Amino acid sequence: MPRKPTVVKALVLILGASTALVLAAPSFADDGAMPQLRFERGSFAPAQLTVPANKPFKVKVTNGSDAAIEFESFELHRERVVPPGETITVHMPSLAPGNYQFFDDFHHQVPKGLIVSQ
Numbered sequence: 003m004p005r006k007p008t009v010v011k012a013l014v015l016i017l018g019a020s021t022a023l024v025l026a027a028p029s030f031a032d033d034g035a036m037p038q039l040r041f042e043r044g045s046f047a048p049a050q051l052t053v054p055a056n057k058p059f060k061v062k063v064t065n066g067s068d069a070a071i072e073f074e075s076f077e078l079h080r081e082r083v084v085p086p087g088e089t090i091t092v093h094m095p096s097l098a099p100g101n102y103q104f105f106d107d108f109h110h111q112v113p114k115g116l117i118v119s120q
């Protein structure tokens with residue numbers, strides 16, 4: 003497959019999706035309010051993150067370690083690799099009030115974290 007058209011198509015898709023998200027979810031549009039998780043020295047900090055219930059949100063996940071991690075949650079249906087030194091943004095759906103576990107699927111000894119929707 004030629005490379006360029008694919009890249010352009012992907013960009014158009016990404017732009018379209020971002021626009022749709024911005025239009026659909028004005029809450030939490032402010033990046034300053036975006037909850038953040040940092041992985042460093044074998045654990046996530048904070049270990050528990052509280053988010054408002056019933057609205058989509060985004061979480062920034064930074065990997066401050068020197069090995070790749072995989073931010074994963076069965077309950078949230080998310081599974082994202084974070085290369086060392088990088089930050090990703092994970093889009094989350096609107097959540098009913100409750101606790102949602104996440105973990106590093108590459109290092110199972112890492113303590114599990116919790117997203118608390120309330």
Ligand SMILES: [Cu+2]
Pocket residue numbers: 072074081107
């Ligand atoms: Cu996984």
